[in-house]
Amino acid sequence: MANVVVVGAQWGDEGKGKIVDWLSEKADVVVRFQGGHNAGHTLVIDGVTYKLSLLPSGVVRPGKLSIIGNGVVVDPHALADEIARLKEQGVELTPETLKVADNATLILSVHRELDALREGSTEGTRIGTTKRGIGPAYEDKVGRRAIRLRDLANLPTLGPKIDRMLSHHNALRRGFGLPELTHEAIYEELSSAAPKVLPYVEATWELLDERARAGDRILFEGAQGALLDVDHGTYPFVTSSNTTAGQAATGSGLGPRAIGYVLGIAKAYTTRVGEGPFPTELTDEIGRRLGERGHEFGTVTGRPRRCGWLDAVALRQTGRISGIDGIALTKLDVLDGLDEIKVCVAYELDGQTINRLPASQGAQSRIRPVYETIEGWKGATAGARSWADLPAQAVKYVRRVEELIDCPIALVSTSPERADTILVADPFED
Template sequence: MANVVVVGAQWGDEGKGKIVDWLSEKAEVVVRFQGGHNAGHTLVIDGVTYKLSLLPSGVVRSGKLSVIGNGVVVDPHALATEIERLREQGVALTPENLKVADNATLILSLHRELDALREGSNEGTRIGTTKRGIGPAYEDKVGRRAIRLRDLANLPTLRPKIERLLTHHNALRRGFGLPEFTVETIYEELASAAPKVLPYVAATWEILDERRRAGDRILFEGAQGALLDVDHGTYPFVTSSNTVAGQAATGSGVGPGAIGYVLGIAKAYTTRVGEGPFPTELTDEIGRRLGERGHEFGTVTGRPRRCGWLDAVALRQTARISGISGIALTKLDVLDGLDEIKVCVGYRLDGVEIHRLPASQGAQARIEPIYETIEGWQGTTAGARSWAQLPAQAIKYVRRVEELIGCPIALVSTSPERADTILVADPFED
């Protein structure tokens, strides 16, 4: 049986939480491998809603090992708060079923402040971040000055590391005309977090290798979407980590041979949160209808999502870059009742037709979508659990999407409830 990687195939918010939860019943281990608590997953199980920001979706299932990998940047206080909130909802989280990589980078208050300062300083340079310190923490990681989780286990060694960190950050704060951080302030912030998170800290790469060799099925869970990848997305309007499937190996400490099936999650239309290009965005009544019917508000931020038609060009591109084996098409029911549905099948750039998303920021801002119009359906797809329950035209739409993106549809989701899923190919069996 293949280990499975789940990645968002658009700009995030595709409904990965439900799909990961649905798949986690067949997995023994669920791993989060990149991002931070800027991403959010909403799970609806037996009528109970769980909102996750940092923890893997598998935590709500008993008998599973949940792992936060080294590719994740961790706000220790936010992690402790999320653990406690889920406990209040009856989710049993212990150091036995939750492990956090000892070499994961920490997000501190100075990262959050810097994130907010940059985002609010000049309207022309806004990226649309959540201001939770994700980007600055990744900067410190690659700058080799970060504090890591394992450092909390040896508090006497922290002060020299904090001094090195503040050499960089206090210079920035002087540039903003702000008071400098003291070593003692950051030390107290870290020391207070240590007892809350250290029980969960482990060499997770070793645990994953042991579980893989023992034959356990591993589900690797990505955050955000491939179009927000720092290399392959709509740069600079991207997140600060690699969100494509290849990061599952790097961000969890397993070899690429441990990955079998890559499942990409895509909505039957398109949304994005924050700034940046969005070729198929709709600002008219149809766009508002998609947002209202799809309840398009960010799990973490509450921000309304921008909505538009499905962009088959961008989706085909991310399928290739991530090596996607099959697509889980979500929120098909949101399209119910539309007389016609449009799908972007190409772009026009300076009068020339192209069939890929260009890397240039300027070109991305200038491209115009070329649409194919598909007949809609008046029946309902909501709650369908088999092809027989779908209107004929809805099936035609799914099949046309499959053709346009050059990738098979592995399953179709027709509501937030995990059981409302049409399975075409089982990623763990394929």
């Protein structure tokens, strides 16, 4: 059986949480490999809603090992709060069922404050972040001044590391006209976090290697979407990590041979949160209808998502960049009742037709979608669990999407409920 990587194939919010939860029934280990607590997953199981932002979606299933990998940046207080919140809902998390990589980078209050300062400074510099410190934490990581989870086990030795970090951040704070942070304040913040998270800390790369060698099935869970990848997304309106499938290897500590099947998650339409280009965005009544029917509000922030038609050009491109083997098409039911549905099949840029999303920020802002119109359907797809339950025209829509993105549809999701899923090809068996 193949280990499976699940990645978002659009701008995030594609419904990865439900699909990961659905797949985790066959998995032994579920690994989150990048991002931070800016990315939210909503799971609806037997009518109960679970909102996750940092924990892997597999935590709601008993008997599974959940791992937060080294590619994730971890706010220790946010992690402790999320564990406590899930325990109140009856989800029991222990150091035996949840492991956090000892070499994962910490998010501290200085990162959150810097994130908010940048987003609130001037209109032209806003990226549309969640202001949770994810970007500044990744900056410290690549700048080699980060404090990592394992450091919390050796607090008395942290003096030089704190000073190195503050030499950078206090210079920035002076530029913003803010008072400098003291060594003592950072030390106290780290001291208060240590007992909350240290019981879960382990060399997870070693544990994953052992489980892989033992034949356990591993499910790798990404956050955000491929169009927010720091290299391949709509830069600079992207997240601060690699969100494509290749990061599953680096962000977990397992080599690329551990990756078997790559499952991309895409909505039957397109949404985006925050700033940046969105070629198929709809600001009319249909866009509002998609947002209302799809309950398009951010899991973490509650921000309304921008909505538009399916962008087959961008989806085909992310499929190739991530090496996607199959697509899980979600929220097909949101399109129920529309007389016609449009799909972007090309772009027009400066009078020329192109078939890829350009890398240039300027070009991305100038492209215009070229649409193909597809007949809608009057019947309901909501709750469908087999092809026979779908209106004929809905099946035609799914098949046409397959052709346009040059990638097979492996799953179709027709509601937030775990069981409302049509299985075409099992990623673990493929």
